[in-house]
Amino acid sequence: LSAGQPDPRLLPPLGPHLAALAAEIGPPGGYATDAVLPDLAALARDRLAADGVPAAELTVTGGALDGIERLPAAHLRPGDAVAVEDPGWANLLDLIAALGMRTVGVPVDDEGPTAGGVRAALAAGVRALVVTSRAQNPTGAAVSAERAAALRTLLDGRADLLLIEDDHAAELARVPLHPLAGATAAWAFVRSVSKPYGPDLRLAVLAGDEATVARVAGRARVGAGWVSTVLQRLVVSLWRDPATAELVRHAADSYDRRRDGLVGGLAARGVAAHGRTGINVWVPVPDETVAVTTLRDAGWSVAPGGLYRIAGAPAVRVSVSALDEADLPALVDVTARAARPTPTFTA
CATH class of the missing domain: 3.40.640.10 (Type I PLP-dependent aspartate aminotransferase-like (Major domain))
Known part of the structure; x- marks a missing residue:
């Protein structure tokens, strides 16, 4: 969930359009x-x-x-x-x-x-x-x-x-x-x-x-x-192409469900994440290294916020384009833990 690419499963097929162009332009x-x-x-x-x-x-x-x-x-x-x-x-x-x-x-x-x-x-x-x-x-x-x-x-x-x-x-x-x-x-x-x-x-x-x-x-x-x-x-x-326009609308709906599901799930856990539009969710964390490591150890790769910020507060970026909706509950759980790590006490 770190690359920020669109979901290849939702991109319109180019083959029919290329075939038509090949016949048209000679x-x-x-x-x-x-x-x-x-x-x-x-x-x-x-x-x-x-x-x-x-x-x-x-x-x-x-x-x-x-x-x-x-x-x-x-x-x-x-x-x-x-x-x-x-x-x-x-x-x-x-x-x-x-x-x-x-x-x-x-x-x-x-x-x-x-x-x-x-x-x-x-x-x-x-x-x-x-x-x-x-x-x-x-x-x-x-x-x-x-x-x-x-x-x-x-x-x-x-x-x-x-x-x-x-x-x-x-x-x-x-x-x-x-x-x-x-x-x-x-x-x-x-x-x-x-x-x-x-x-x-x-x-x-x-x-x-x-x-x-x-x-x-x-x-x-x-x-x-x-x-x-x-x-x-x-x-x-x-x-x-009207069919392509419909595929883009379907993709937008899918991204919205995944992004809103992550933001809403984190809000229910008391974590105020940001993701009004698009394919990314910005999750404020106290320590980027701890958060990235916590998510990595649970099998999720996210981007550290230091790549994107100049003077802003620490965070991680989660791209939802590779996320399956069925995996949202598990991702919400581990991201909430990463955003609020358990303090370590020493004697």
Whole structure:
């Protein structure tokens, strides 16, 4: 329960879609002339607009992290400070460090980054802010309507700040989206297809202001060039398929049952875990090493919270995607013990 991958048993089958594409597109194509296929762009705009995200300008990247990597590189310089959620996505923390930039942690509760934390980060002079819209990794937080309104007020008129939103869970997050898109002059909204449709589909759509999207697309042209049009056609086929949409809804329901079952079971034992959306549950513990060891000795592998936090309190991350519902009672028992270890007394 430590990997954070989607459940492969719930991913839609790609074989029928690939077979149909093979018959449709014929021999392999040449170098792409457009970064985004028109059909993909039209569908992406419709899907984003339905969630309140303006998407007049968009491009395609090789997954969420690829898009997020290009954004600071297009706007910032080494040494600049980037506000990130604390606890937050471990890969993002590593990426900011690899770009030679500094992270400033923003505390997170179940409704997303706290207004006080964002205010403090802005006062500290951060040049960019990264927000996870829903299914935040590792806490499962989702930005509420009230939190979005408060953050928009804080960000209004900040011409010096790049706003990046990550909606990696997309259709798997069964709560309304409350985007911040457009709150600042420079902004980008990134939505990946990895969690609902499969991690090997290295594709995300990136919407934003005209200058930001142009910089990301321009940088791609002198590097990777474009995202494979075969992959783009495959995503179009998946998006258009009602049977695939039903499979994604089934997957979302399954994740919700497992996650809510773990959070509810722990609450009944007096352990306040977090997991409002997504596939992860964040369990505060007094000692991460003791908790991880206790769970390991009972046959469960979970991730230590130190991988995800900057200044936050100790915790462990439990990913429910590999969890069978029948095993929930046993997992609740041992996780509750790990979160409240029995004191050791010495004479």
